[in-house]
Amino acid sequence: MKAMASTSGLLLLLAVVAGGTSVLTAAAAAAESPKPTPWPHQFHSILFVNYSGSLSLIDLWYDWTNGRNFNIVQDQLGKLLYDLEWNNGTSFFYTLDSTKECRSAQLDVGILRPNWLDGAVYLGQENVDGFLCNVWQKVDFIWYYEDVITNRPVHWVFYTGRSIHVMTFEVGAVLEDAKWQAPLYCFKKKDTQADYKLDVGYLEPQLQSILRASTQL
Template sequence: MSPLLLLSFLLAGAAAASPSPPPPPPVPPRWPDQYHAVLVTNLTDPGGRLRQIGIYYDWPRGRALNYVRDQLSDDPVVDVQWANGTSFLFDRESCETVQYATGLQPPDWASRAAYLGRETVDGFECHVWSNFYFVRYDVDVATGRPVSWVSVTEAGTRTRRHVLSFEPGAAVMPDDSKFQAPAHCFNRKNADAATA
């Protein structure tokens, strides 16, 4: 066998044996400018209960509305969030105003997230992302819809929220009055806003 032919066989064998480079990570997910989502959180591990959260996200108007209902509760807690970082948490009788250092999450928040790979979550094959908004954000590979996310509470507890439904678009938005904090959020008792 000629040395040239032997060299070509050796090079072909080396090329076949070398591992192919891993595929590039997928394009980070982008939220629609407006959406409605229903999530459930299982708080039973630390002795709590189930919680349902209805989210109305409205980026063009710089606002979000969350209805937080604990298991078997009569009165939901409403969380109105504004783009400037102001958040009003209220029910029929009380209100707490919180000023966060960061405002409403932009739709492209994941463009600055780290891709952690793929994993099966709640029975769905998911791309997994992480950044300072979420410790973990799971997106269905097949549809691009969020499946769950894990965030850290002010107390440092990790909380996983499972997405039951996710509806993009303005058609699902409640009327503007629902995005306003009630008058009792602006009385003297609530005038001193907490900072998170």
Template sequence: MVLAEQLLAAACAVRPPVWPTQFVLVQRRVPDANASVGLATTVTYYDYRAGANLILITPDTNASDVLWDLELDSGHSFYFTPARRTCSPMRFPVGILRPDWLANATLLGENITKNGRRCIGWTKQDFIDYYADAQTCEPVSWYFHSMRARFDTVYYRAGETATDPAMFEPPPYCPPAALT
């Protein structure tokens, strides 16, 4: 087991981590002072096999006003708020991020401390700075440049996904026909 962890850490240092095909991730969104978004808790259900990525964004200011960001491999994305029954469908021809989406990222450093953990950092210029634990390659924090906010990991579990597959379907008030 120790050898496997050492090999994983060595691989992480040489190239960006590859995501597992399924995971659940809970993060705190912490915006810069000049950001247009507020503090929030996000829960991500990534399921590459199902072709879906769901991010639930719960703002600190109103915990009942959860934004669902549902991204599908079909190239359709839906931003909806069940409490208000509002929906904004969008087309994103790329689909969801591939597990190796960090390939070709530029190394920021191999000994960066984030949230008290030694991390390895990569950047995709003008998009994201991504920090992974130097030992496990698990996500520790990332920073979205355009949003001007960092996302600090508080829970991560590879191999888990949404408990109900229906979570990966847009609600009836958000029809895909709106995308044509």
């Protein structure tokens, strides 16, 4: 009987140890899951955008240091549009051609923080655009792909299907201050405003406030 009791006790101990090891292994695996690299405080990037066959190029200047973000957007065979955003929530959408079109918007939050991907769920690795990438999902709206070797962003896609491909990524590049000034006609009151689409940036317009607000400290 004592031998049986000893054997049972040993088996129970082994089961507890094994269970504890499994818990520790799971915890270690979770702790070792890659985290998305925060964006540099200043960078310049060329983005190729495909939205259900509608193509555009975005000349993106991100400048967290000075609280500003600039998207210069060329739609395929379309207008050249400027989307200028400030960290106080003010945004201007305008052209610089003879039409002098301009609209402004005021959001409750400013530009995306460098750590806007904090809290994203790691999904594993996938080959995208010829790069092996770590993949994360953020608030069920965006899937973000980062090169495993260089930690540079490669691609992100929204639940709507808008797909962003990163063509260049220049860390530390800064656009000269004079280019950040919206034209004077943006500050003049008008009875009517030109009708053109405002979903011109690298984010879905309906998601900008959600993603920005989710990263405010």
